[in-house]
Amino acid sequence: MGKRLAICAVAQIKNHPDYHDWRFQNMLLECFEPIIEQTKVTFDMDKGIRTIITCSDDVFDARTISDNGITDVVGAHFRGEEKMAQESINGLGYAMACILSGHDDLILFMGHCKESQGESRRMISNLAYDPFYCRPLGMDYHNVDALQARSYMEKSKVSDEHLAKIVVRSRANGKKNPYGRENKIVSEKDVLNSPMYSDPLREMHIYPVTDWAYGMLLCSEKRAKEFTKKPVWITGYGSCMDRYFLGDRDITSNFSLKNAAKRAYAMAGIKDPRKDVQVFELSDHAAYQLPMWAEGVGIAEEGGGGRWIDDGGMDEFNVNLSGGQLNGNPLLLGGAARAIECYYQLSKQAGERQVKGAKRAVAQAATGGAGQHQAVIVMEA
C-alpha cells in the first residue's frame, strides 16, 4: 500500500480552441489507446484496472451524469468508475486515497472537457451561484475574479503592466509546449490595449476557451515497475474550502490556498517550498492569479506579488513553464494539466522547457470564483 502514488504513464491531446470534428468520446479514446499500448495494462479483475476515476462536468457537457457517456471509452464497462466533479487535481488526491487504502492498486484517471460546446462559459459559472442573491446579480467566475483582482492588485502592488508581462510570458512558454494551445504571440503593448472584459481584467488576462482530454495510469508503489522504468511520485495532497459569500471572505487572504498548501507540504515533508521545490505549476485562470497563488504556496512574500514579478520570481522559481492555465486549458482540467507538466519535468521529458535537476514539483488548482476551493499536490522524481 505504501505512502505514495506512482504516475506510470501520461497521454493527452493538444489543447485546442474547438475540436468541432470530434465528440468528447473521440478525444478520450485518443488518450486511452496510447496508455494501454505503452504500459500493456489490462482490465483483468485480479491484476488489472478495476477502478477508473474520471473528471468532467454535467453543465459543461450539457448531460446529466456526464461520465455516463464515456464509460466504454475509458474501459469502465463492467468495472468501477467514479467521477471527480470538481477541479481535476482532486482526482489525483482521491486516487491516492484509493491506492493507499489498499482498495485498489491500479487506477486509470481520465478527464475531458469541450468548452467550445457551451454557448457561454459565463452562463455556466453563473449557475455556480445561489439562485436567490448572487445569480440574479449576474455573478460569474470572471466578474468575481475581477473583484478579487482589484483588491489583490491594490494590496500587492500589482499593476496593469505586471499583468501584461505575465500574459506575454505565458504565451511565449505555451509556444514551447507541444500540447499547448496555439495562441498569437503578443507584446506587452498589445495586452495593455486589449479590450476591458471585467474591470480590471482585460480579454487577454483571462484563459481562452479550450477543448482538451488526458489520461494517466496511476499505481501503488509496489507495482510501479511493471509499467514504467521512471515513475513520478505523488507524495502530498491537501485541499481547503473557503466561505461562499464574498462579503464573508477576505478575498486577498489566500485562506484556502495557504491551508491546502500547508496540508500537502506536511504530508510530503516539505519545510521550505522555496528551497525544497524546483518547479511550480499554478492554475492562473486570470493573469493576476499567478502572483497571488505564488504568495499562497509560499514562494512570494505576502503582499509582495508586484515586487516578486519585478525581481524575476516567475523564472527564478520555474513557475508555469508550460504556459499555465492562462495559455489555455479547460476550466476544470487545469489541475491535471499542471500535474502533467510536473510529470514531464520530473521524468525529464519536458524538452526545451526542461528544468535541470528538477526533483520536486508543486501543482495547484482552484475550483470556483476567486479561488473558493483550493488544492495542492506535491510530486517527486
Place this chain on the structure above:
Amino acid sequence: MAHKKNRNVGIIGIGQTKHSSHREDVNQPELIHEAVSLALKDANLTMKDIDCVVHGNMELFEMVHSPDLWHVLGTGAYGKDSIRITTGGTVGATLSCASDNLVASGMYDIVMAIGFEKLQEGHTTGGITNMACPLWFRKIQAGALTGSSAYDVEREFGLERADRASLMYRIIMDKHASLNPNAHRAFGLDFSQIDDLIRTSPKLVGELKLIEMCSQSDGACCVIYACEKKAKELSKTPVWIRDHITVHKEENFTIFGYDRKYPVLKTHKFAAEQLFKRNGIKDPLNYFDVFEMYDPATWWAIDWIRDFFNLQGDEHLRLIEDKEIMIGGKMPINPSGGVIGSNPIGATALIRVAEAALQVRGNAGPHQIPTPVNHALASGFGGTMWTVLTMLEKELNW
C-alpha cells in the same frame, strides 16, 4: 483477489432529513444542514472533529454548477479538506465508498459524506432523459421509466403471477415505509388491495404502473466515517465497512436490444459474485441479516433480488410471495421502505448504507428488525444499470 485494507473504517454518525415531495421551508444548504446537524449529534461530535467533507448530487436536477461551493453554508466544510464526487443514481453509495477509501488510506481520520437532492426544484424525468446521447438515444428515453423488466418477468412467470408479485412487493415496501418516520410516501396499503391496484393504477410505460414507481423527493443524508482507533474511542457501536464494489456499464442500456437468446450480463449479478467471491461468502441469502436495496421500481426490485443473491428459478418470487422479505422474515429487504418510499436521488444510495448501518447498530426505530443484525448489505443503482454494493459488519471478525 482477497480484499485487504490499510486500516479499518467504521460508521460512527448517521443523520437524515424527513424526506418529502416539497421542502419549501428550506433552501438547499438549509436542508443539508439538517442532516449534518443530526449526524454530528448522533456521533456526539462537532465540525471541529471532521477532517474532510465529501459532497455529491447531480448538477442538472437543480441546475446548480459545482453546488458544494454554495452548500458550504450548510455542509460545514469551511476550512476543511473537501471533495465532490458523483456517479449518477449511485452517487450516495459512491460517497460512502470514497469516504471509506479516504479514511482507510490514512490521509484523514474522520470523514463526513453528504448526499442531497431537492428534486422539487427541477424536472427529474427531464434531467434523467438528458443523460442519454443526444444523437441516438435521447428521443426514446423516458427518464428512469422503463417497462422492459416487467415484460421479462411476465414472460417468464405469466402475467397474473408477475403482476401479483410486483404489487405484493409494493405493499410490503409501503408497510415498511409506514414504520419509518423519515419516509416520504407511506399510504397505508394492505394486501387486500392487490387486485384493485393491478386494475386501477395508471400505466406509465408498458406494464410499469404508477404505484410501482419510486417517488421524487427532497432530502439529505449525512454519514460520518472514522478510522478504527477513533471509531472505538468515539462510538459504543461503530458499524464496520467490510468491502465495497462498483460496477458500471456502457453508455446505453443495451445496444443489442433485449433478447432472451442473448441475455445481457447484468451488473448486479456480476458485482455480487465478485464481491462475495473475494470475501469468501458462499451463501449470501443465509449470510446477510438485512438488505437495503436501491429499488427504483417494483419490477426492477423483484428481478434484481435473484441477481444479487444468485437465486435460481422462481426462488426470488417465492421470497416475496411468502413475505420472507418483510421485517421478521428470512431476508428482510428495505425495512426503511426503500427507494419506492423515498427518493432524493443524490442522497438515496447513501440512505441505503445509513439504514443498513442503523439496523446493524440496532436502533433504527420503529422499523428495526427484531432479530440481531450482524451482517448487512446495501446497494446503489444509477446510470445505465450501474451497481455499487457495500458490506457492513457488527464485529471486526472477518
